[in-house]
Amino acid sequence: MESPRVDAELLLAAVLGVSRGRLFVVDEVADEDAARFAALLDQRADRVPLQHLTGRAAFRFLDLAVGPGVFVPRPETEQLAGWALERLAGADAPVVVDLGAGSGALALSIAHEHPAAQVIAVERDPGAIEWTRHNAAFRAAAGDTPVEVVAGDMTDPGLLWGHDGDVDLVVSNPPYVPDGARVPREVADHDPPLALWGGPDGLDVVRGLLATAARLLRPGGWLGIEHADQQGGSLPALVRAHGGFADVEDHPDLAGRPRFTTARRT
Numbered sequence: 567m568e569s570p571r572v573d574a575e576l577l578l579a580a581v582l583g584v585s586r587g588r589l590f591v592v593d594e595v596a597d598e599d600a601a602r603f604a605a606l607l608d609q610r611a612d613r614v615p616l617q618h619l620t621g622r623a624a625f626r627f628l629d630l631a632v633g634p635g636v637f638v639p640r641p642e643t644e645q646l647a648g649w650a651l652e653r654l655a656g657a658d659a660p661v662v663v664d665l666g667a668g669s670g671a672l673a674l675s676i677a678h679e680h681p682a683a684q685v686i687a688v689e690r691d692p693g694a695i696e697w698t699r700h701n702a703a704f705r706a707a708a709g710d711t712p713v714e715v716v717a718g719d720m721t722d723p724g725l726l727w728g729h730d731g732d733v734d735l736v737v738s739n740p741p742y743v744p745d746g747a748r749v750p751r752e753v754a755d756h757d758p759p760l761a762l763w764g765g766p767d768g769l770d771v772v773r774g775l776l777a778t779a780a781r782l783l784r785p786g787g788w789l790g791i792e793h794a795d796q797q798g799g800s801l802p803a804l805v806r807a808h809g810g811f812a813d814v815e816d817h818p819d820l821a822g823r824p825r826f827t828t829a830r831r832t
């Protein structure tokens with residue numbers, strides 16, 4: 567395991583219903599809690615993702631429900647959300663579309679941190695969209711601006727047709743893993759296939775996404791797409807080749823690896 571001690575502490579904290587930081591004040595663990603903890607450790611050792619065992623994933627300021635059937639949001643994607651929020655700073659009532667919403671990490675963070683935004687979350691997978699809806703309802707009940715959740719395919723030429731040309735920002739963390747690439751067991755066995763695989767070069771869904779984004783965005787509207795480490799050249803090239811975007815730029819993550827491409831609709 568990459569971080570066995572941290573994982574074990576987080577699992578024990580989840581069993582006891584305390585924060586990890588409060589574990590040091592716990593004097594005693596009841597037998598049934600110890601048994602539950604041991605069972606969770608076994609599952610984690612068997613590569614069940616930590617977030618599936620605790621049922622929660624932290625993303626920026628949010629604590630999202632996750633589990634079987636939905637992609638666990640990754641820390642790298644927080645930077646794409648940050649970039650989107652910087653673009654929206656000061657905007658009155660911007661329309662924002664998240665293509666491939668999963669847990670709702672991007673859409674719900676944008677609604678939370680830019681309450682004036684009208685955010686639409688699109689998800690195709692019937693299993694995943696249950697989690698999108700659940701988290702969206704939870705955040706709305708907590709007082710965030712409600713996010714509209716739409717069942718749809720980001721490559722569908724008719725998707726959100728009523729919004730053609732009026733969207734200010736499209737953000738997406740699409741499936742981008744090239745077919746056949748080796749991924750850790752946690753990912754292969756527990757993230758939904760629709761969230762991962764993107765065809766021979768990983769960019770099949772992105773090609774359709776670009777057409778949708780170009781149709782939805784107003785002139786001057788922004789596009790941000792996350793990608794794999796190896797796509798820091800190919801994805802910007804694809805966006806440039808589309809012809810409908812300017813200011814195409816690629817951005818590294820905190821580890822310095824190419825992570826997302828941004829562009830502006832001409």
Ligand SMILES: C[S@@+](CC[C@H](N)C(=O)[O-])C[C@H]1O[C@@H](n2cnc3c(N)ncnc32)[C@H](O)[C@@H]1O
Binds near residue numbers: 688740758
């Ligand atoms: C890598 S996950 C990202 C989920 C979430 N946005 C995040 O950053 O954690 C990609 C998501 O896109 C969804 N998806 C895949 N293909 C899609 C399509 N053609 N249209 C809409 N959603 C799609 C998957 O079901 C999955 O939830």
